[in-house]
Every structure is written in structure tokens, then in C-alpha cells.
Amino acid sequence: MTKAGSELRIDGDGKPIWVSLELTYQCPLKCVFCSNPLDYDSYREGELTTEQWKKVIREAREMGAMQIGFTGGEPTLRKDLEELIGYADDLGFYTNLITSGVGLTVERLQRLKELGLKHIQLGFQSCDEQVANQMAGVESYQRKLSIAKEIKALGFPMVLNVPVTRQNLPQIPDILLLAEELEVEYMELANVQYYNWALVNRDQLLPTRAELEWAEREVNKFRERIGDKMTIFFVIPDYYDGRPKACMNGWGSIHLTIAPDGSALPCSQARTLKDLTFPTVKDHSLKWLWEQSETFMKYRGDKWMKEPCCSCDEREKDFGGCRCQALALTGDAANTDPACSKSPHHHVIQEAISGAEMARELEINQRLIVREAGAVAVELKTEVEA
Amino acid sequence: MSTQHQVQMQDRYEINPLFLFRWEESQESHVLLYPEGVVKLNQTAATILKHCDGELTVDQFITEIANEFDQTDPEVIAQSVVKFLEASHDKGWIRAKN
Ligand code: SF4
Numbered sequence: 013m014t015k016a017g018s019e020l021r022i023d024g025d026g027k028p029i030w031v032s033l034e035l036t037y038q039c040p041l042k043c044v045f046c047s048n049p050l051d052y053d054s055y056r057e058g059e060l061t062t063e064q065w066k067k068v069i070r071e072a073r074e075m076g077a078m079q080i081g082f083t084g085g086e087p088t089l090r091k092d093l094e095e096l097i098g099y100a101d102d103l104g105f106y107t108n109l110i111t112s113g114v115g116l117t118v119e120r121l122q123r124l125k126e127l128g129l130k131h132i133q134l135g136f137q138s139c140d141e142q143v144a145n146q147m148a149g150v151e152s153y154q155r156k157l158s159i160a161k162e163i164k165a166l167g168f169p170m171v172l173n174v175p176v177t178r179q180n181l182p183q184i185p186d187i188l189l190l191a192e193e194l195e196v197e198y199m200e201l202a203n204v205q206y207y208n209w210a211l212v213n214r215d216q217l218l219p220t221r222a223e224l225e226w227a228e229r230e231v232n233k234f235r236e237r238i239g240d241k242m243t244i245f246f247v248i249p250d251y252y253d254g255r256p257k258a259c260m261n262g263w264g265s266i267h268l269t270i271a272p273d274g275s276a277l278p279c280s281q282a283r284t285l286k287d288l289t290f291p292t293v294k295d296h297s298l299k300w301l302w303e304q305s306e307t308f309m310k311y312r313g314d315k316w317m318k319e320p321c322c323s324c325d326e327r328e329k330d331f332g333g334c335r336c337q338a339l340a341l342t343g344d345a346a347n348t349d350p351a352c353s354k355s356p357h358h359h360v361i362q363e364a365i366s367g368a369e370m371a372r373e374l375e376i377n378q379r380l381i382v383r384e385a386g387a388v389a390v391e392l393k394t395e396v397e398a
Numbered sequence: 399m400s401t402q403h404q405v406q407m408q409d410r411y412e413i414n415p416l417f418l419f420r421w422e423e424s425q426e427s428h429v430l431l432y433p434e435g436v437v438k439l440n441q442t443a444a445t446i447l448k449h450c451d452g453e454l455t456v457d458q459f460i461t462e463i464a465n466e467f468d469q470t471d472p473e474v475i476a477q478s479v480v481k482f483l484e485a486s487h488d489k490g491w492i493r494a495k496n
């Protein structure tokens with residue numbers, strides 16, 4: 013899940029502002045860029061019950077959270093989705109549904125509208141049916157297109173979220189035209205975050221700098237024409253930016269994710285940090301998890317930082333980047349995110365870029381690995397010796 | 399997107415339906431909520447947005463706000479209200495109602 017709003021720089025004063033509920037990791041799609049855990053299928057048993065989710069929703073609201081996202085996996089697979097969204101809306105949450113659209117019907121949408129659902133973020137891959145289906149791993153294009161129209165017909169604000177990869181980048185001008193036709197208000201050309209399935213497929217997915225710059229020019233041309241009818245979010249990915257993302261606005265600062273089994277996570281990728289434990293809402297109050305669990309304490313603030321972050325004057329701005337990316341690519345979550353050009357490990361990012369370029373030059377068209385239980389060994393090797 | 403919008407005194411404004419404008423107890427302030435975002439508003443901003451109800455024209459609500467703040471000369475606040483409305487319009491928080 014990615015943020016559409018760039019204005020989320022509200023200081024929660026230590027309160028969680030944004031809660032993301034990963035209702036299930038099950039999903040009818042098999043996206044090649046999926047960031048769900050590689051062992052997603054092992055979460056099938058042990059998903060929280062309706063009452064347990066309600067307790068989470070209630071406690072989060074009591075702590076001051078205002079935004080709630082229902083995500084997954086595919087959240088519409090849960091039969092209690094309507095009940096949970098209605099409950100959250102009654103408590104005063106701004107409710108967001110983050111979905112692939114598969115699993116929604118007109119009837120369900122109407123019901124969600126009545127229950128107060130505020131916004132739908134629809135994952136979309138391309139306006140080219142073949143590319144779209146290749147990226148989603150399943151034939152789903154037509155279904156998504158018709159549900160996008162239904163969402164708009166019911167008057168929901170909609171964010172069309174398109175993860176940008178080498179496969180769909182050339183279609184960006186046409187994707188924008190399609191979005192215009194659909195009267196989408198927000199368009200997010202999202203950076204793929206290279207974790208899990210996306211990391212497995214990185215060589216095949218990562219666009220080149222030149223391609224991204226071309227896309228940026230096309231986006232700007234379109235922006236000029238369309239004016240304020242559509243807001244388009246498009247930023248050059250951290251791999252090419254020389255600076256990391258301000259991941260989650262800082263660890264345990266405003267963001268809280270609950271995994272299908274009830275684990276409370278500072279971000280949806282946090283479970284990759286093997287030296288942490290992940291206590292769940294089944295055993296603890298949300299307040300305790302947020303305020304006192306080691307998971308949230310560990311990288312909160314800046315005491316944990318090493319050089320170069322701890323003496324860097326940009327640390328208030330990006331919080332040293334992403335802990336999970338630091339772990340995945342450098343072997344230590346407390347290291348500077350290697351996307352930063354000041355990181356002593358920045359070369360791993362540069363090597364990933366040249367690796368992807370080389371794979372292309374040599375026309376190594378390795379097959380994209382679609383998300384499937386057991387498709388890859390679960391322990392991904394880190395790329396450098398720690 | 400800096401299509402600087404010009405506010406006219408006879409215009410009526412309303413909150414963009416994409417945004418939810420309400421009081422938030424835990425922040426002790428008004429907030430604007432929108433897809434995946436939050437803006438916390440200071441008191442002046444909230445007072446102005448409260449008057450964007452699609453009914454009052456800009457000059458009407460400048461007079462009202464002046465009264466609320468015991469300011470006898472509306473001209474004094476007119477300029478800052480108009481500035482704020484223009485900025486809010488450019489951010490997409492409000493839209494003109496015809
Ligand atoms: S990225 Fe694709 S496969 Fe993964 S949860 Fe989302 S829709 Fe399902």
C-alpha cells in the first residue's frame with residue numbers, strides 16, 4: 013500500500029494517525045510486484061475474527077487515529093468487510109478501501125456507499141489488456157475496468173494506483189487518457205517497493221532512469237492540459253533519487269499496520285526484521301503495542317541511528333529511510349537505507365540498476381515469477397555480506 | 399498545478415466533496431480528511447472553511463467573520479480571507495459553486 017497524500021506530515025504527537033488493516037493475505041490475483049510475504053499462504057489459518065478486528069478499530073479510534081485503510085491481500089474476500097467498514101465509519105474514521113476490484117460487485121459497492129465508505133483505491137496495471145494481465149498474473153483486466161466505472165458511477169472518490177514497471181511504463185500516456193475518461197480524481201503512478209515478490213522480480217521490473225525521465229515528461233505534459241481536474245502523484249523512485257523515502261513518516265510515528273494474524277507492525281514489511289518479535293492484538297491492547305512493545309520502540313526517534321545518519325542534518329526529513337530496505341539490502345536494519353547516496357552500501361542500489369540494465373541488454377528474458385504459494389524459497393538471501 | 403485562482407466577492411464556495419471537514423477531538427482542532435491524507439487546521443482556517451457552505455457569498459461571510467471577531471471594519475480581514483480562499487482552492491479543498 014502506498015500513500016496518495018503528500019500532506020500527511022501531520023505530527024501525531026505520539027498518536028497513531030493512520031491504521032492499516034491487512035484483513036487477509038489471500039488474493040485471487042498473483043501480481044508480480046506484490047509486497048505480501050512470500051509465505052503469505054501460511055497466514056490462511058489464524059486470521060482475526062470479526063470481533064477481534066472490531067476491538068482493533070475501536071482501540072485505534074480511542075487513541076486518536078483518523079484514517080483507516082482496509083487492505084490485504086484482497087480485503088473483499090472477507091465476508092465481514094461491510095460490517096467492519098460500517099463500524100469504523102460510525103466511530104468517525106475516514107474509511108479507505110484498497111482493493112484490486114476483483115471481488116467487488118455493484119451490490120457490494122452500493123452497500124458500502126450506504127455504510128459510509130469514503131474512498132476506494134483501485135489497483136490498476138495498464139490500459140493494455142495483455143500487459144495488465146501479465147502483471148496481475150491472472151486475467152483480470154476487463155473485470156477491473158468495469159468495476160472502475162461502477163465505482164465512479166456511485167460517486168466514490170477514487171485513486172487509481174498504478175505501480176510503474178518496465179512493462180507498463182511505455183503505456184503511461186494512454187493510461188492517463190483512460191483515467192481521464194473514467195473521471196478519476198487522483199492518479200498514483202506508484203513506485204514499486206522492492207520487497208518480497210517485487211524483489212524476486214526486480215531485474216525484470218525496474219525501469220531505467222531514461223525511461224522514468226521520459227515518463228515524467230509525459231506526465232507533466234498531461235498535467236498541463238488537464239489542470240486541476242486530476243491530481244497525479246508521480247515521483248522518481250528512491251533507487252534513482254539519491255535519497256531514501258521518508259518511510260512511514262518515521263518508525264512508529266503515525267502509522268500502524270495490523271497483519272491478518274493480529275500482529276501489530278510499524279509498517280507492512282516490518283515482519284522481515286527477524287530480530288524483532290511481533291506480539292498480536294489477540295494478547296495485548298493496541299495502546300500497549302504502540303507505546304511499549306519492543307517492535308515499536310526499537311527504531312522510534314533517532315537514538316538507534318548509526319553513521320552517516322546520526323550526524324546528518326537531513327535525518328528529520330527522511331528518518332534514515334526504510335528499515336526493511338536497509339535490512340533486505342545491507343543485512344542490518346539499523347544501517348542507513350542504501351538508497352541514500354551517503355550510505356556506504358549505496359553501491360548495492362547502483363549494482364541493482366546496472367544488473368537490471370544488463371539483463372535487458374543481454375535480452376535475458378527471465379520469466380516473471382507470479383505470486384504463488386511455495387513459488388520461491390521463503391528466505392530471500394540478502395545481497396551483501398553483512 | 400499553480401493555476402492561481404481569482405476569488406470574486408460574489409462567488410460562493412463549498413468544501414470539495416472529496417474532502418471531509420470536521421472537528422477532531424483528539425487533535426482539539428478541525429481537520430480536513432481526504433483519500434489517505436489529513437490536514438490539521440488552525441482556528442482561522444477552520445472559521446473560514448466553516449463559512450464555505452455554498453450559500454453565503456464571499457463578501458457576506460467576510461462581514462460575518464468580522465462580526466464574530468469583533469472587527470468593525472471588514473476590509474481589515476478581507477484580504478487575508480481572500481488569500482486563504484485562493485490557496486484552499488488551489489489545494490482543491492474548496493470549489494466555486496455556481
Ligand atoms: S499486489 Fe496483487 S497479488 Fe498482491 S495482494 Fe495486491 S492484488 Fe493481490
Ligand code: SF4
Nearest residue numbers: 321324326327332352
Ligand atoms: S545519511 Fe541518513 S539521514 Fe542523511 S540523507 Fe541519508 S538516509 Fe537521510
